[in-house]
Amino acid sequence: xxxxxxxxxxxxxxxxxxxxxxxxxxxxxxxxxxxxxxxxxxxxxxxxxxxxxxxxxxxxxxxxxxxxxxxxxxxxxxxxxxxxxxxxxxxxxxxxxxxxxxxxxxxxxxxxxxxxxxxxxxxxxxxxxxxxxxxxxxxxxxxxxxxxxxxxxxxxxxxxxxxxxxxxxxxxxxxxxxxxxxxxxxxxxxxxxxxxxxxxxxxxxxxxxxxxxxxxxxxxxxxxxxxxxxxxxxxxxxxxxxxxxxxxxxxxxxxxxxxxxxxxxxxxxxxxxxxxxxxxxxxxxxxx
Amino acid sequence: xxxxxxxxxxxxxxxxxxxxxxxxxxxxxxxxxxxxxxxxxxxxxxxxxxxxxxxxxxxxxxxxxxxxxxxxxxxxxxxxxxxxxxxxxxxxxxxxxxxxxxxxxxxxxxxxxxxxxxxxxxxxxxxxxxxxxxxxxxxxxxxxxxxxxxxxxxxxxxxxxxxxxxxxxxxxxxxxxxxxxxxxxxxxxxxxxxxxxxxxxxxxxxxxxxxxxxxxxxxxxxxxxxxxxxxxxxxxxxxxxxxxxxxxxxxxxxxxxxxxxxxxxxxxxxxxxxxxxxxxxxxxxxxxxxxxxxxxxxxxxxxxxxxxxxxxxxxxxxxxxxxxxxxxxxxxxxxxxx
Amino acid sequence: xxxxxxxxxxxxxxxxxxxxxxxxxxxxxxxxxxxxxxxxxxxxxxxxxxxxxxxxxxxxxxxxxxxxxxxxxxxxxxxxxxxxxxxxxxxxxxxxxxxxxxxxxxxxxxxxxxxxxxxxxxxxxxxxxxxxxxxxxxxxxxxxxxxxxxxxxxxxxxxxxxxxxxxxxxxxxxxxxxxxxxxxxxxxxxxxxxxxxxxxxxxxxxxxxxxxxxxxxxxxxxxxxxxxxxxxxxxxxxxx
Numbered sequence: 088x089x090x091x092x093x094x095x096x097x098x099x100x101x102x103x104x105x106x107x108x109x110x111x112x113x114x115x116x117x118x119x120x121x122x123x124x125x126x127x128x129x130x131x132x133x134x135x136x137x138x139x140x141x142x143x144x145x146x147x148x149x150x151x152x153x154x155x156x157x158x159x160x161x162x163x164x165x166x167x168x169x170x171x172x173x174x175x176x177x178x179x180x181x182x183x184x185x186x187x188x189x190x191x192x193x194x195x196x197x198x199x200x201x202x203x204x205x206x207x208x209x210x211x212x213x214x215x216x217x218x219x220x221x222x223x224x225x226x227x228x229x230x231x232x233x234x235x236x237x238x239x240x241x242x243x244x245x246x247x248x249x250x251x252x253x254x255x256x257x258x259x260x261x262x263x264x265x266x267x268x269x270x271x272x273x274x275x276x277x278x279x280x281x282x283x284x285x286x287x288x289x290x291x292x293x294x295x296x297x298x299x300x301x302x303x304x305x306x307x308x309x310x311x312x313x314x315x316x317x318x319x320x321x322x323x324x325x326x327x328x329x330x331x332x333x334x335x336x337x338x339x340x341x342x343x344x345x346x347x348x349x350x351x352x353x354x355x356x357x358x359x360x361x362x363x364x365x366x367x368x369x370x371x372x373x374x375x
Numbered sequence: 376x377x378x379x380x381x382x383x384x385x386x387x388x389x390x391x392x393x394x395x396x397x398x399x400x401x402x403x404x405x406x407x408x409x410x411x412x413x414x415x416x417x418x419x420x421x422x423x424x425x426x427x428x429x430x431x432x433x434x435x436x437x438x439x440x441x442x443x444x445x446x447x448x449x450x451x452x453x454x455x456x457x458x459x460x461x462x463x464x465x466x467x468x469x470x471x472x473x474x475x476x477x478x479x480x481x482x483x484x485x486x487x488x489x490x491x492x493x494x495x496x497x498x499x500x501x502x503x504x505x506x507x508x509x510x511x512x513x514x515x516x517x518x519x520x521x522x523x524x525x526x527x528x529x530x531x532x533x534x535x536x537x538x539x540x541x542x543x544x545x546x547x548x549x550x551x552x553x554x555x556x557x558x559x560x561x562x563x564x565x566x567x568x569x570x571x572x573x574x575x576x577x578x579x580x581x582x583x584x585x586x587x588x589x590x591x592x593x594x595x596x597x598x599x600x601x602x603x604x605x606x607x608x609x610x611x612x613x614x615x616x617x618x619x620x621x622x623x624x625x626x627x628x629x630x631x632x633x634x635x636x637x638x639x640x641x642x643x644x645x646x647x648x649x650x651x652x653x654x655x656x657x658x659x660x661x662x663x664x665x666x667x668x669x670x671x672x673x674x675x676x677x678x679x680x681x682x683x684x685x686x687x688x689x690x691x692x693x694x695x696x697x698x699x700x701x702x703x704x705x706x707x708x709x710x711x712x713x
Numbered sequence: 714x715x716x717x718x719x720x721x722x723x724x725x726x727x728x729x730x731x732x733x734x735x736x737x738x739x740x741x742x743x744x745x746x747x748x749x750x751x752x753x754x755x756x757x758x759x760x761x762x763x764x765x766x767x768x769x770x771x772x773x774x775x776x777x778x779x780x781x782x783x784x785x786x787x788x789x790x791x792x793x794x795x796x797x798x799x800x801x802x803x804x805x806x807x808x809x810x811x812x813x814x815x816x817x818x819x820x821x822x823x824x825x826x827x828x829x830x831x832x833x834x835x836x837x838x839x840x841x842x843x844x845x846x847x848x849x850x851x852x853x854x855x856x857x858x859x860x861x862x863x864x865x866x867x868x869x870x871x872x873x874x875x876x877x878x879x880x881x882x883x884x885x886x887x888x889x890x891x892x893x894x895x896x897x898x899x900x901x902x903x904x905x906x907x908x909x910x911x912x913x914x915x916x917x918x919x920x921x922x923x924x925x926x927x928x929x930x931x932x933x934x935x936x937x938x939x940x941x942x943x944x945x946x947x948x949x950x951x952x953x
Binding site for chain 3: 571575577587593
């Protein structure tokens with residue numbers, strides 16, 4: 088019984104992690120059909136922002152939830168203006184340019200900071216389930232993931248801005264005619280996506296070693312979750328995260344963490360073959 | 376200019392230059408420089424594999440490193456077990472080819488589009504990287520050869536003259552092997568592209584729907600091209616394992632796949648010579664940067680990629696071709712008909 | 714003349730979600746016949762077409778070519794059986810020359826030397842020899858339509874499907890296209906989907922009218938034009 092509970096918590100944690108790291112990429116891909124291969128580096132920048140803020144005396148939670156997203160969001164605005172804007176509609180070229188951007192970021196940060204691992208300590212505290220202990224931070228991340236999903240849904244569904252953004256994405260020409268500047272919408276959307284990635288980086292800083300190359304381990308999973316999810320931002324991210332998170336955790340439980348990852352990748356490959364449009368290409372069609 | 380580029384004479388010219396350079400280089404440079412040049416040649420073979428499947432077959436593969444790595448590891452494991460190198464070299468071509476066949480069948484017969492193919496190929500290379508990386512324990516071995524995990528496989532026996540394990544190739548002989556392989560592969564691909572199959576492959580890239588409506592099974596042609604690309608990348612991997620007598624999971628890494636793509640973009644998508652030059656130029660640049668401390672190689676590579684995608688999307692060779700055409704005005708009208 | 718129809722559909726149905734795009738269509742064409750398919754926008758003509766070419770898999774029903782069931786076959790199969798298709802939006806190898814476009818079609822069917830000869834002849838037949846080295850993507854729309862025609866007939870199919878071959882053409886070009894089609898009809902069967910009534914009059918022997926996914930009527934051109942139901946369907950309540 089305790090074991091079942093612990094495993095459930097671990098599964099939820101895995102799913103929550105996927106949701107958190109994928110949300111930024113999902114917003115950008117779902118809304119703009121842009122594949123941002125520098126997503127992992129946005130995460131990395133968020134992590135470093137949080138670390139520096141903490142070292143400068145800022146409260147950890149503020150650093151993670153406020154400083155990190157703002158810093159990376161601003162960086163996102165710059166990137167959109169300089170690079171992404173010129174490549175709309177050219178999906179492959181965008182992938183390549185953002186891949187270049189990711190190399191650039193890694194190189195830049197390595198030059199400035201060096202290759203040493205930094206980190207912040209996880210917030211203290213844990214509770215026990217039978218013989219096992221679960222850290223409060225694990226639960227916090229699960230909660231944050233849920234809040235994040237609801238927040239995104241609220242913004243897209245219930246705010247003016249969300250409606251404008253969705254309308255522009257579906258038909259920029261029409262939006263233009265209605266007096267909405269598509270360029271501005273793209274710019275803000277990309278910034279929001281970047282900010283979400285920064286947030287993810289900040290949140291994961293305590294649980295993973297922060298090195299300039301950390302982005303590499305996240306981009307793959309995020310990428311797979313977003314593409315596997317399909318074009319609906321929320322339904323896609325949730326369903327894909329749930330599926331892959333479950334498989335990852337179960338495989339890890341049975342074998343080793345490495346093969347847990349491998350299982351996730353294999354599941355993704357098989358799933359993409361069966362559902363070439365992602366999960367929401369076939370199921371939950373038309374949802375947000 | 377385009378007509379010349381596509382005519383058999385340009386292929387002959389390039390191969391001739393290649394042969395001349397290959398024979399001349401060992402006379403002019405010392406052993407150390409020769410070894411440097413050899414790795415450029417080995418990577419050029421890898422570049423040409425991606426150039427072919429991407430530029431001529433329209434297959435977006437973000438994980439060409441998978442086949443490169445498979446070639447390296449297959450050679451390493453086989454030669455340690457067999458003691459003689461001829462079979463291992465052949466296996467290093469066949470196994471990646473076989474894997475490309477299976478993966479290609481999986482993808483093309485499922486009618487996956489560009490982007491999804493890119494994701495899957497990228498993921499596959501990650502599967503290899505992560506799996507092989509974790510095989511460090513002594514229980515992970517094939518025959519007598521431990522996989523080595525993140526430590527890699529050291530002291531890989533070099534290629535020997537066929538049938539004679541006591542007679543390994545020296546630096547010059549190995550250089551000849553790599554360089555003449557590159558020239559032969561280049562010539563072979565140029566010949567293939569000019570053949571009927573080659574024309575169909577290019578047509579499929581141009582407009583798959585129309586090619587299908589003409590009665591060509593696009594899936595089969597793409598599978599053929601993809602498998603061939605896998606074999607060539609595998610050979611490159613085999614040479615790589617030989618070059619350093621060492622291989623490690625980094626051959627499967629995202630970084631490796633990224634580099635190959637940069638080479639092709641910089642050299643020029645749609646040509647074979649371009650990526651050869653692009654790969655050598657970038658590697659030389661990276662080596663130069665490595666020797667000084669100011670700029671990080673990732674940084675420079677990243678800037679190059681971004682700049683090229685934004686400003687020189689065609690790459691070096693085609694852009695140079697455009698410039699030459701503008702300067703010299705007239706079009707060299709060599710007819711396409713037989 | 715064989716009694717097996719060249720191409721035939723039996724109870725063909727196609728549903729997209731809630732839309733019933735093809736309703737119980739029973740269609741027959743004989744060897745060497747020329748048939749025009751007309752119908753207002755949204756009548757399901759192109760959808761019907763795509764089921765003949767394997768581009769769409771019908772929800773139910775059969776497509777038979779010379780008695781052989783080709784329903785929902787792989788899209789490269791119809792061409793190999795002898796069905797040539799000219800799509801609604803010209804589908805050509807835009808980066809390649811006109812010569813290469815036609816040659817690719819011929820080379821699938823004929824060995825090397827013969828393919829060159831056939832390419833030459835086809836270009837001459839369609840009147841495109843002077844354009845053979847031009848890059849296809851750069852040609853005018855009318856010329857591209859003819860290139861596609863040349864590409865289709867180079868493979869010498871027994872059945873040619875033309876989806877709006879006269880679209881976007883000037884009167885002179887339309888006339889020429891009509892002559893071409895009649896000439897082609899001397900040795901090949903054709904199904905032509907078209908909107909342009911004057912064009913239909915130039916070529917049609919029998920006309921099939923589609924409406925809301927089903928066949929409304931099949932008759933000689935004049936009979937169809939004068940059919941009050943057809944006029945109503947096309948023009949609303951007003952008479953022509």
